[in-house]
Ligand SMILES: Nc1ncnc2c1ncn2[C@@H]1O[C@H](COP(=O)(O)OP(=O)(O)OP(=O)(O)O)[C@@H](O)[C@H]1O
């Protein structure tokens with residue numbers, strides 16, 4: 171602890187009692203708790219013979235032994251006479267009194283010495299030194315209190331001013347004791363004018379915090395969606411803390427609340443729901459592909475819905491990400507939902523979220539759906555053709571109204587989301603066959619991008635091989651090998667049912683197998699030479715089915731391995747197996 175409060179207290183004490191000390195010819199020394207002189211006023215001018223070292227010997231050992239603390243009831247005044255000239259020759263035969271100065275915890279802060287030549291007077295001083303010490307002690311304590319108060323005040327101001335949470339302190343009658351600026355901003359009220367007012371009178375809705383006054387139980391991170399007639403939906407995460415008085419009685423509530431937009435922003439950055447691709451990552455000189463990129467660049471500048479069509483592995487997700495990344499929503503989330511991979515019964519809650527306890531198996535706390543999570547950004551509805559018809563209807567309504575209602579909820583939640591949908595199905599055909607709603611098709615088909623399959627842009631294969639070789643060598647942290655024409659030529663004839671993703675897998679496999687610096691035909695997978703496979707499949711769907719079957723056969727129906735090779739998630743693979751009624755047994759007994 172610094173000696174400053176003590177030193178200041180001594181100064182003011184001395185000036186206050188100067189006439190008394192002068193009149194009675196008293197000398198005065200103050201030391202810190204180890205006897206170092208902080209202040210000394212001696213009658214015989216400043217006498218160099220008085221040093222900290224010498225004064226130290228006048229401090230009774232008891233005080234030093236007890237180091238810091240002295241119980242209240244001990245006799246705290248020590249009296250003596252200086253008889254040893256070696257000690258303090260200039261004050262020989264003087265009488266002295268020593269009194270420790272303590273703080274209110276009983277710690278010794280220093281010592282007060284008073285010297286006098288008069289023995290009688292030294293008796294009188296015994297009763298005076300105690301109140302003197304008290305005056306100094308009180309002063310020190312006040313100064314320390316003031317210092318702590320200032321620290322608390324600064325600390326409190328820093329927290330409440332800079333907090334991105336609204337902070338509201340209500341007394342036991344639910345009247346506002348304190349409100350920070352952020353709370354005022356979130357609740358649309360003036361913090362200063364709210365002080366002393368009943369919380370129900372300052373907002374235009376029934377404050378949810380009032381429930382805490384009934385239950386007397388706080389909570390942590392609870393979500394609330396409130397409708398304010400003047401300000402619309404207020405949506406935040408709240409923590410309520412019960413305040414108790416010294417007797418343990420309920421004395422009020424401190425309420426912290428955070429706007430959901432901040433929570434979402436945090437979640438987005440935390441789970442990495444960010445687009446990673448930009449247009450420069452999309453490789454190819456093919457005319458149709460360049461046209462797709464040109465339209466996509468235009469799409470990035472607008473907010474219109476986009477529909478991306480193309481076979482599996484043609485780069486639909488890449489394009490969707492690039493549109494997000496190079497548009498004005500780039501700082502917002504990029505949220506993907508694979509409509510084909512989520513079980514039918516969960517699809518609705520995934521999209522729209524649910525309120526607490528709305529269906530069995532639902533999380534107790536309730537959860538936001540992808541639409542809410544994508545607020546301010548882009549929602550990528552992948553494989554939209556797989557969405558069940560009933561959900562298509564709900565989706566259409568949500569896209570039109572720009573509002574969602576969680577399952578089991580009673581309030582509409584507005585959102586601002588750009589929608590990009592993708593499908594590897596011919597959606598127009600799906601519409602004709604009654605599997606996809608016409609109105610939804612038109613709603614999402616504002617800007618359409620038709621990605622060419624790799625077999626229709628074979629001229630890009632060498633370019634892609636080169637790009638993927640560089641990209642994947644980098645990823646695998648190895649030197650980039652040379653690629654021989656014996657590796658490239660068969661690929662130029664191959665049909666690529668899995669498109670660029672399949673090419674990517676072929677190259678990654680070769681990079682893993684190749685131990686020297688040249689990749690040649692020996693590192694190509696068997697199916698490239700499998701003429702049967704090159705036979706043009708009748709449809710994209712059949713094409714995909716064949717490819718999946720092939721990989722399953724290669725992996726002996728190990729679904730984890732197959733899913734990895736196919737670059738699909740396991741649920742997606744399951745989905746296809748179910749859809750086409752594929753199983754190991756069926757396969758071998760065909
Ligand atoms: N033009 C391209 N240039 C570079 N890489 C590409 C290109 N097109 C696709 N890819 C790569 O191929 C892989 C598959 O792309 P993406 O996931 O975008 O395909 P998709 O059309 O969404 O496929 P699916 O329908 O199976 O989901 C990605 O790893 C991507 O990097």
Ligand SMILES: [Mg+2]
Pocket residue numbers: 486487552
């Ligand atoms: Mg995809």
